[in-house]
Amino acid sequence: MNTVMKLANLETKMFFRDRLSVFWTFLFPVVMIWLFGSMFSGDMAGPFTFAEVFIPSWIGVNIVTTSFFTLGTVLAGYRETGVLRRYQSTPLQPWKILAAHTVQGTVIFIISAILLMVFGMVMYDLQAPMYIGSTLLALFISILAFFPFALFVTSLAKNTQSAAAISSLFLNLMLFLSGATFPIEMMPTVLQYVAKVLPLYYVIQLLRGTWNEAPISEFGLEVGILLGIAVVSIVLASRYFRWSDQ
Amino acid sequence: MLGLNPGKQLRELNRLIGVQFQATSIQKKMKVKEALDLFSSFYKGKTQKDQLIDMLGLGEKLNVHFEDLSGGWKQRVTLALATLHKPELLFLDEPSMGLDPHARREMWEMIRTLRGHGSTIVVTTHYMEEAEKLCDRVAMIYSGELKALNTPDALLDDVATHYLAFDSERMSYEYLLTLSDVVRVEKEKGDFKVFSENLQHTAYQIFTYCHDENIELKNFKFERGSLDDLFVQYLEKEKTG
Numbered sequence: 001m002n003t004v005m006k007l008a009n010l011e012t013k014m015f016f017r018d019r020l021s022v023f024w025t026f027l028f029p030v031v032m033i034w035l036f037g038s039m040f041s042g043d044m045a046g047p048f049t050f051a052e053v054f055i056p057s058w059i060g061v062n063i064v065t066t067s068f069f070t071l072g073t074v075l076a077g078y079r080e081t082g083v084l085r086r087y088q089s090t091p092l093q094p095w096k097i098l099a100a101h102t103v104q105g106t107v108i109f110i111i112s113a114i115l116l117m118v119f120g121m122v123m124y125d126l127q128a129p130m131y132i133g134s135t136l137l138a139l140f141i142s143i144l145a146f147f148p149f150a151l152f153v154t155s156l157a158k159n160t161q162s163a164a165a166i167s168s169l170f171l172n173l174m175l176f177l178s179g180a181t182f183p184i185e186m187m188p189t190v191l192q193y194v195a196k197v198l199p200l201y202y203v204i205q206l207l208r209g210t211w212n213e214a215p216i217s218e219f220g221l222e223v224g225i226l227l228g229i230a231v232v233s234i235v236l237a238s239r240y241f242r243w244s245d246q
Numbered sequence: 247m248l249g250l251n252p253g254k255q256l257r258e259l260n261r262l263i264g265v266q267f268q269a270t271s272i273q274k275k276m277k278v279k280e281a282l283d284l285f286s287s288f289y290k291g292k293t294q295k296d297q298l299i300d301m302l303g304l305g306e307k308l309n310v311h312f313e314d315l316s317g318g319w320k321q322r323v324t325l326a327l328a329t330l331h332k333p334e335l336l337f338l339d340e341p342s343m344g345l346d347p348h349a350r351r352e353m354w355e356m357i358r359t360l361r362g363h364g365s366t367i368v369v370t371t372h373y374m375e376e377a378e379k380l381c382d383r384v385a386m387i388y389s390g391e392l393k394a395l396n397t398p399d400a401l402l403d404d405v406a407t408h409y410l411a412f413d414s415e416r417m418s419y420e421y422l423l424t425l426s427d428v429v430r431v432e433k434e435k436g437d438f439k440v441f442s443e444n445l446q447h448t449a450y451q452i453f454t455y456c457h458d459e460n461i462e463l464k465n466f467k468f469e470r471g472s473l474d475d476l477f478v479q480y481l482e483k484e485k486t487g
Contacts, residue, residue, distance in 0.1 A: 003287050010284060014275040017311070081271045086327070089265035090288045091257050 003092065007100035012107055015070065025065060026112050029058045030119050036181070037124060048212055051124035056135075056207035057180040059113045060142065064174055064200055066109040067146040068167035071101055072154030076163030079155075085244045094241070102147055109143065134216035138206040138223075145199060145226040149233035155240055174200035199229050248334060261289060264333035266324050268340040268370075274313035278304060278323055281312065282330070289331040298326045302356060318349035322356075329360060336360065336367045342376060354380055374473035378402075386477060393480045402470055409471065410440040410449055413464040417456070425451050439469075 015021055037050055044050050078084045087097060120126035129135040153170065157163035175181055177191060178200040184192055195201045202222040210216055216223065250259045272281050282304075286293045299305055302322045307315065315323065321341060329336060341357065342350040357380060361367055371377055377384045378398045386394040386401075394401055413436050422431045422440055427448050432439040442448040445468055456463050471479075 006284060006287050010276065010280055011273075013280075014273055017275040078273070082267055083272055086265075086267060086272065086324075089260060089263070089267075089328075090285065091260045092288045093257070 004096050004100045004103065007097065008103035008107070011100060011104040015104065015108060021070065025062070025070065025108060026115055029062055029065075029112065029116055032181075033058055033116065033119060034123070048208075049124065049126075051120040051126035052212050053208060055116055055120040055124075055126055056211045057204050059116055059139075060200060060203040060207050061171075061175060061180050062109060062112045062116070063139075063142050063146050063203060064150075064171055066105050066112070067143075067150035068154065068171055069164075070108055071105045071147060072150040073160060073163045073167050075101065075151065076154045076157050077160040079242065079244060080159045082244065088243045094243075098151075098241075105147060106143060113139070129211040130213070131210050131215045134210035135207065137216050138203075138210050138219075141223060141226050141230070142203040142206065145230040145233065146203070148237040149199065149229060152233050152237040152240060155237070155242060158245060174198050179204055199226070202226050261331065262334045264328035264331065264336045264365075266321075266328040266336075266338045266341060268343060271320070272312050272324070272327070274311065276312050277309055278312065278315070279308040281323065281327060282308075285327045285330055293330040294332055295326075295330055298329060301359060302326055317344045318346070318352075321345060321349075321353060325353075325356065329365070332363070333365055336365045338367060338369045340370055340372065342371070342373065350376075374477060378473050384473065386473075386480065388477075388481065388484075394476070398473065401473060401476055408441070408445055409469050410438075410442065410445060410452070410467070411469045412438055412452075412466040414438060414456075414461060416459075416461045417463070421455065422452070 033054060036054060040050055044053065046053075075084075084097070117126065117128075121128075150167070150170075153166060154163040157166055177187075177195050178184075178198045179195060180200065184195055184201075187195070202225050206216070206219050206222045206226070209219055209222075247259060248262050250262075252259055276284075282295050282299070286295050299308070302325065304322065304326060307319055307323075310319075312320065312323065325338070325341065328338070338357070342353045345353060354376070357367060357369070369376070369380060381398060383396065384394070384398050384401060385392055415436055417436075417438060419431060419433050419438075422428060422438070425442070425448055427442045427444040428440060429443060430441040432441075440448060440452070449466075449468070452463070455461070
């Protein structure tokens with residue numbers, strides 16, 4: 001366990017040494033909220049305020065960025081440059097590496113979520129989640145679904161560039177089609193069906209719902225689908241995990 | 247290997263071996279100090295981290311990110327990571343690849359020191375000079391087949407790798423080929439290499455000939471071929487069948 005925490009701690013430190021990833025993970029979502037806020041915050045259709053809809057959504061989006069970029073793309077790079085292969089020649093067990101990266105990803109995600117929430121509270125009078133336990137559980141389930149999903153998808157890439165390309169594709173698809181940025185109700189019917197295929201859709205329903213409306217027990221369908229994704233992608237990610245491309 | 251089965255006891259085996267891969271890196275933003283700490287934590291018991299920092303002169307680079315190190319320093323760091331736990335068996339894949347001549351000599355010195363500490367070291371290299379200077383035993387492998395295995399001295403004793411070298415303006419190439427012990431003659435402008443089964447006798451014949459014909463010889467040397475020559479010789483033997 002000592003090694004897991006040491007590695008997680010180091011990886012977190014190294015994340016903060018890379019200014020670009022700090023910008024995309026922490027500042028970009030805040031800037032987006034601020035931009036959308038200056039456009040829409042006055043005239044929201046429906047019963048909820050701008051912040052009540054969009055802060056939980058962007059917290060959901062950040063699960064996607066963390067899984068695909070902080071975890072997936074970075075590990076694809078480690079595979080390409082031989083970092084993982086070097087580990088492989090030591091007594092370090094494989095699960096410890098994955099555990100360390102999961103811990104690191106979770107820490108970075110939590111920081112970004114708190115940042116968004118505080119920004120919402122200060123700028124847009126956002127209230128803390130109505131069912132805080134439910135929201136935390138929803139976040140946990142979402143991470144459980146997305147981390148292994150992204151690890152699996154990016155492990156199909158040959159190198160860092162293609163891993164980053166795959167990640168950008170998934171991020172943009174989900175960003176625009178899962179209701180995180182544009183209300184689903186405004187989309188054509190076909191796209192509404194597409195949205196429901198994307199896992200982020202369920203994360204966002206769950207986060208918005210537990211934040212503003214009801215405890216997690218009311219969202220059986222979403223929880224079920226996300227747990228299903230979690231099980232399938234954990235199986236796939238561990239079966240197809242590779243140390244190197246040779 | 248070391249009494250363990252690599253298929254079943256890989257983890258136990260990994261405690262006893264060290265591997266320095268060719269041209270692989272560690273995390274770009276990791277500091278040298280952090281890498282040494284991290285890899286030390288993979289092994290039980292105390293590692294020789296501090297001794298290695300002294301020996302490899304890493305002290306001044308401890309706070310530098312791996313990506314900011316030059317090629318020679320990167321090799322030193324990965325060598326340190328491979329040897330932290332005093333491995334019984336150490337694999338070095340092209341340890342001096344891409345190093346300047348000075349850094350290469352320093353790398354050799356470090357490898358000798360590690361050997362002095364009692365590790366068995368397996369070095370893969372394309373530089374025959376490196377194998378000759380560094381290794382107690384040399385195996386030559388070509389297209390997956392073992393061609394030779396012996397001490398460098400014994401390999402160099404192989405007859406065909408010995409030759410006479412000299413410079414001469416007027417020496418006749420054809421005459422040299424008529425000499426009974428001569429195996430092969432290489433001529434490049436005025437530089438001759440005469441491969442012979444009996445160097446002393448051939449030398450005597452050449453000197454007599456030059457004395458009679460009044461031909462000037464310069465830089466006459468008895469040369470012992472290098473492992474380079476031996477390698478080429480094995481290849482040529484292969485081609486001719």
